[in-house]
Amino acid sequence: MPSLRSLLGSFLIGIAVVLSPSAVLAELGGDEASVHADRVSLQATVTTRAARGFKVYEIETPSGTLIKEYTTQEGKVFAVTWQGPVLPNMRRILGNYFDRYRDAVAQRPFRANSPVSVRQDDLVIQSAGRMRSFVGSAYLPRMVPPEISIDALE
């Protein structure tokens, strides 16, 4: 899969727009306009990129943590990724899926900095790192837009 990343990169060459401070942070499974209240507490810079079949919101919080939310053309968030020095507020970015995430992690033994993952038919979450360097992703396999086909990427 040598060219996967570069191919994907070509998909993301779209229009980058810095939105006004009223831009939103949505949540997994939610719609783009779902969480207006977050913008104040996040004090975040938000950028969007249009790509074929989906849109990416890039949200950078004051700590330098970058949260990316991928939305379908219908405006539903089907994937969220994060990377940065601070573990994000997971309830805020996972929305209604947070309780399932928390309960699944709670059922496993505590292993300090060992990564955690939740793999269910309709929900995949992986989270790793430690203070100053966290990384993770969450997505809804059933909501990944059909236009985003691996055929094009591979």
Next chain:
Amino acid sequence: MRMTVVRALLWLPLCLYGCGGGDGEGPATPTTLPHATTTTTASTTTTTLPPAGANVERVYVDSGPTSQYVNGIFTSVTVCVPGSDSACQRVDDVLVDTGSSGLRILSSALSLQLPQETGPQGNALAECFPFVSGTTWGPVQLADIKIAGERASSVPIQVIGHPDFSRIPEECGDRGPVRNTLDDLMANGILGVGLFRQDCGGLCRIRQDSPMYYECASSTCTQTTLEISRQVQNPVWLFPGDNNGVLIDLPSVGPSGAASVQGSLIFGIGTRSNNGLGSARVLATDQFGTFTTFFDGRGYSGSFIDSGSNGLFFLDTALSGIPTCRTYSDWYCPSATLTLSATNKGTNGASSTVQFSVANAESLFSQDASSAFSNLAGPFGLRLFDWGLPFFFGRRIYTAIESQNTPAGPGPYWAY
């Protein structure tokens, strides 16, 4: 098919900071230094006592205080009321974690009353500390910390699950499960001897969407920014000497694991005859404590070495070609043990090629008596290598603290 698309998306964040190619890595020599420790396996027991010294504390890898840990490295820590030599308590079974900074002790394991640290408004200070597998909540209190012959004075520590701080702020529970009991933590505490002086540092001087420190007036705790000196501190940099880092020295473990392993936690780097760097390769990290691991022709930035991870975690089945276990999807289960090679490259340009093994985790776990494995590995899925405790067996691994001078220059770096 769609899954792979999404994986591609998931790669993106890590590529922001550069996903290098895997070429150009010259061979580097893995360092081997004499080890002095005890290994116990079902079949053999060899004992060589660690080098005694005022800067050496025994560590052990076993199933821990709840008999449930796999690859947990523990030690004993003594805490005292600041300035006292009699109001002290030794706490055993404290997890040794190079991935975090600061001492955290379960309130249930502590009979000592410690003075409370205060926040900017003069009220009680408390903390919600984020580990990926759960957060710890409790007040920040002051203690003298004694380990081996070392002593750090009046150090802010976290007392986890203190009954006077039972009302956990909602946003603390919004990062994952709160782990505040022995059953939750499977250790009496966590001794963070990582790359940094404080657990949070300059990050906590700004207001964030995901706060760590709280100031508590009566039973209500509200988020606060916090100056660095009041934050939970890595005790090592506050020792009068031997304060530039730690060396963890664990013996090798055979392919089928060991019931328990003993080794040494040695304070200081190049401060005494027992902690010199020798020919160890020094891998500097970025400000986030990460370096790049090259594996199978690709570079994975964001990689780190961490005694608080209980396995080697890297890639996933699609990228590594290694199947996960049928019953434990968190672990790899190759049909036969694999010997692999990767090259770690520091931000200083130094690199080190390492061999590592990945055994069938189900086979390892079928040996009920074993709790230390050098070949336990699992998938993660994102683009990084987490070199957890298995990496420490058979190596002397140095963790140098930020801004502290060592013979190889200031930290943060790892060396082995």
